[in-house]
Amino acid sequence: MPTVTRPLEAADIRGTWATLMLPINADDSIDFKRLETELERVIGFDIDGLYTNGTAGEFYNQTEAEFRRIHRLLAQHCRAAGLPFQIGVSHMSPWISLNRLKWAIRQEPGAVQLILPDWFPPTEAEMIVFLKKMAAVSSDVRLVLYNPSHAKIRLTPVQFGRLKDAVPQLVGVKVAGGDAVWYEQMREHMADRLAVFVPGHRLATGFREGAHGSYSNIACLHPQLAQAWYQLMQTDPNEALRWESAIQQFMNDYILPYIRDQQYSDPACDKLLAAVGGWSVGDTRMRWPYRSIPMAEVSAVRTGARKLIPVFSTLVPE
Secondary structure: OOOOOOOOOHHHOOEEEEEOOOOEOOOOOEOHHHHHHHHHHHHOOOOOEEEOOOHHHOHHHOOHHHHHHHHHHHHHHHHHHOOOEEEEOOOOOHHHHHHHHHHHHHHOOOEEEEOOOOOOOOOHHHHHHHHHHHHHHHOOOEEEEEEOOOOOOOOOHHHHHHHHHHOOOEEEEEEOOOOHHHHHHHHHHHOOOOEEEOOHHHHHHHHHHOOOEEEOHHHHHOHHHHHHHHHHHHHOHHHHHHHHHHHHHHHHHHHHHHHHOOOOOHHHHHHHHHHHHOOOOOOOOOOOOOOOOOHHHHHHHHHHHHHHOOOHHHHOOO
């Protein structure tokens, strides 16, 4: 496992990385005591790395004082455990993202994650200007670009390659993945140039096609499950694909309806998954103004996970 005191290169970023979700109090404040307990718990699952402030971490809904307090705790606990960590400096405003970066690099993360400026879609030339400025500020700390399915601009494999050519400090991407043609086009960039991370519930297929890991929604469900599955991909890929079929059925039957039919957000579903897994000290509460899936829904979804997903019932017994 790489140390957390040196920058992570593309070849270092592999496996299952778990995220840090925010425990939210009834008054919409962050419960930092529970957050610290969550940190201790997730680090104890022997994951490959920990990252913050992706969509599930509600990066778009924090004050800057809260951002700093969250990441002081993260850096302190990960350094003590020798666990690689990445800080998400993403924000819809490029200036706020830049200022978050200036502060975050002092915490010595292995890399930082960021999104492209979001309010008005940038041209490719503007993307390069943005990333070059961030790279100049981050110095030795490498960049990982988060380009989710709901981004205003979905980058193509060719564009990822051009951004990498223009900004060598870009060492990884977090993407929605794609079909066989997409992977064929991405393989040109996936070898030594970029660590390509795809959604957790599609990781066995992605791994077979050359992807390197996941900033994982399955780790939201249970970090130990996600880690066991990733190890299985390396030793028994056919069995890992069978696990993926079961995980996909669970997601389609028990999670997707909340998004498709009831219009809950993706991070609301991530918090539901963590409550179903029972490992987190948080609950399903989202921060205002986003809706929270009621805790009363957890039992039925947990029953579905026990029925469909290998190993889950041993991790979360009745």
